[in-house]
Structures are given as C-alpha cells and as structure tokens.
Amino acid sequence: MSDVLLVGVDGGGTACRVRVRRPDGAFIGEAEGGTANVFAGLDPALAMIVATTERALERSGLGTADLGRCFAGLGLAGANMPSVAEALHARRLPFAAFGLETDAVTACRGAFAGGEGGIAILGTGTAYCVRARGRLTLLGGWGMLVSDQGSGADLGRRALAAALLALDGAKPRTPFCDAVLARFDNSAEATVEFARTALPRDFGRLAPLVWDHAEAGDPAADRLIADSLLDIEPMLRRMIELGAPAIALLGGQAPRYRPRLPPDLAARLAEPAGDAMEGGIDLARSVWRAKGGAA
Structure with missing residues (x-):
C-alpha cells in the first residue's frame, strides 16, 4: 500500500499539532491548529484535528480527498477517560482507521522511540507516563478541576x-x-x-x-x-x-x-528522542499493521 499515509496527532488544551509521513518515514507535512481539548467539546476537537490534518497534507499538494488513505494515531488529552474514548470511537472520522491514546502515552512513545522511560508533560495541563518493567502506568492528567497541579x-x-x-x-x-x-x-x-x-x-x-x-x-x-x-x-x-x-x-x-x-x-532527566507527533505516527503505524499493512 504505497499510497498509505501515517498521521501523528498531538491534541492538547492549547494547540493541535499534526505531522504526516509515508510508511518509509518520508515527510509529507506538518501543521498546527487551535485547541483540541475534548473536555471543552468533543466535536469541535475532532473538527480541529481533521482541519489541521488537511493543512498538513496541503504542504505536499494533498488535501481532503487524501484523508481516506490516512491511518491516524490520535494522542489526546483526556483520552484516558473511558467516557471520552467511547464517545470518540462512536464518531465517524474521515481516516482509513485510527488509534487513540492519551497524549501522555504518545508523548512517551516519541520521547523514548518505543523504549523504556518516563515523561512528565508540564504544559497547559500536566500528565505523567512510565513505560517500564513491561507495564504502562499513567499518573495525573485528570484536568484542572481536580488535577494538573503545576500546569x-x-x-x-x-x-x-x-x-x-x-x-x-x-x-x-x-x-x-x-x-x-x-x-x-x-x-x-x-x-x-x-x-x-x-x-x-x-x-x-x-x-x-x-x-x-x-x-x-x-x-x-x-x-x-x-x-x-x-x-x-x-x-x-x-x-x-x-x-x-x-x-x-x-x-x-x-x-x-x-x-x-x-x-x-x-540527574535523571534525559532529552527526548522525538516528540508526541512522532509517537502518534508510531501508534498510526501499529494501527496500519493491524489492518494488514507491511511490517
């Protein structure tokens, strides 16, 4: 499937960032849009994700017609809430398929290139993720009303x-x-x-x-x-x-x-190998492979 596109989405409270690559890693485009805060409205957040993806595609002369060949990895703040994940999966998105993880997980994927490590997201909100000892552990990230201290x-x-x-x-x-x-x-x-x-x-x-x-x-x-x-x-x-x-x-x-x-x-701090969009692309690749894409 040489026409496949992999989309990595980093959707947070301040901005939605999208990067698109081909399966071989070739860069297609990148764009930034407004908030993709699902707690402030799921449908507006999804509309922002789609619109920002379209702008990223436009960097290589692509557009809306190409969304159907995109496999997307969505890293969204709030996706760790079962109600949010259920509501999102019930929506129809224009992608060929998509995977969903909280933005902390996709950020950890990107920061350690799939290896072990932990990330502390200290942005508009806060969230923590550890991938170690064969386990994935999320800490915090429950929104500013009850969590997000120091954000x-x-x-x-x-x-x-x-x-x-x-x-x-x-x-x-x-x-x-x-x-x-x-x-x-x-x-x-x-x-x-x-x-x-x-x-x-x-x-x-x-x-x-x-x-x-x-x-x-x-x-x-x-x-x-x-x-x-x-x-x-x-x-x-x-x-x-x-x-x-x-x-x-x-x-x-x-x-x-x-x-x-x-x-x-x-002394425990390390520079990230990649960003959350690369983590989203890693998730998108796993979705593509699960659908029969190349290894």
Whole structure:
C-alpha cells in the first residue's frame, strides 16, 4: 500500500499539532491548529484535528480527498477517560482507521522511540507516563478541576486567586499581583467574569506572568512556583519508583521548572528522542499493521 499515509496527532488544551509521513518515514507535512481539548467539546476537537490534518497534507499538494488513505494515531488529552474514548470511537472520522491514546502515552512513545522511560508533560495541563518493567502506568492528567497541579492553567488560576487576595488587602500587593490585576482593569468583578467561562488555555496565558515575576524575585509569584514544585516533585519520584530509567520533561512550562528541580531529580532527566507527533505516527503505524499493512 504505497499510497498509505501515517498521521501523528498531538491534541492538547492549547494547540493541535499534526505531522504526516509515508510508511518509509518520508515527510509529507506538518501543521498546527487551535485547541483540541475534548473536555471543552468533543466535536469541535475532532473538527480541529481533521482541519489541521488537511493543512498538513496541503504542504505536499494533498488535501481532503487524501484523508481516506490516512491511518491516524490520535494522542489526546483526556483520552484516558473511558467516557471520552467511547464517545470518540462512536464518531465517524474521515481516516482509513485510527488509534487513540492519551497524549501522555504518545508523548512517551516519541520521547523514548518505543523504549523504556518516563515523561512528565508540564504544559497547559500536566500528565505523567512510565513505560517500564513491561507495564504502562499513567499518573495525573485528570484536568484542572481536580488535577494538573503545576500546569500553565493551574498557575494562571492560582495567579488570579492570589491577586484577588491582594486586592482585598489580605495578602501583600506585590508587582506580580498588580500585573495580574491590570489585565482586568483592577476589577474583581471582571476577574471573576473571566474565570467563569475561561478554558484551561485561557488560564494558561497568565502563566508567563507568574514565571517572569518569580524569576525577578517577586515573593508572591515565587511562592506559587514553590507550591507547584511541591506537587510536581513527588510525581517525578513516583515515576522513578515505577522503574523509569530516565525522565523527559515536556511541555511549555518544562524549561522553566527544570533548573528548580533538586540535583537528584535533575540527574535523571534525559532529552527526548522525538516528540508526541512522532509517537502518534508510531501508534498510526501499529494501527496500519493491524489492518494488514507491511511490517
């Protein structure tokens, strides 16, 4: 089947990224779209995946008519929820076939090229995955309402809470708090109105304010980062207990957390061999093979 295309999808709360290759590894195209957050709406997320795949195909002069020869590996945040997986498999997608895993699993596939290791996704959300001792273990990744501690969304949400406490005079009003409140005209009502309808990616846009002020020495911002590390570090240690020989830090918050980790954890870190889209392509290849494709 020389006309087969393999599609790797990394669908997260901030963006949907798609890469397309031929089975021999030849690059076809890559594109990035908007959010593919299934918790914010399954159908819009799937529509974004299809649209972003079409744009990736267009890089090589292909398009909508070629979706039917694509085998897709979907790495989606939230796919570890049975209700989400069941609802997604009930939808009709234009691909020849697709496989579904949570984005943490496809990221781990890509980071260690199918070998053993662990990944910590520290992005808009957080999630952890360990492939070791013949087992696959997922930790966290349950969404910002009950999980995702230390994520960009969590930092943004807690930045609003800290700023409102400062506005009430209950905590010192530092430059960081002023910068957060300035986004909302120093209005508690406007802040709450934003939070009432904000998606994780919206909260996540406030995370750079936290980091920039923490690195400038603002005590309120630095406290938020320190509190986040108190949640992240135990997860990393649990991954080591589960047998991860090395850990790759992924996601937009990872480069800023990395220098703050204690030396023993820093010594366990490894650079990823590939990204989550390559992990999605690895999943797509396994789907293709299961359907009778070449080894």
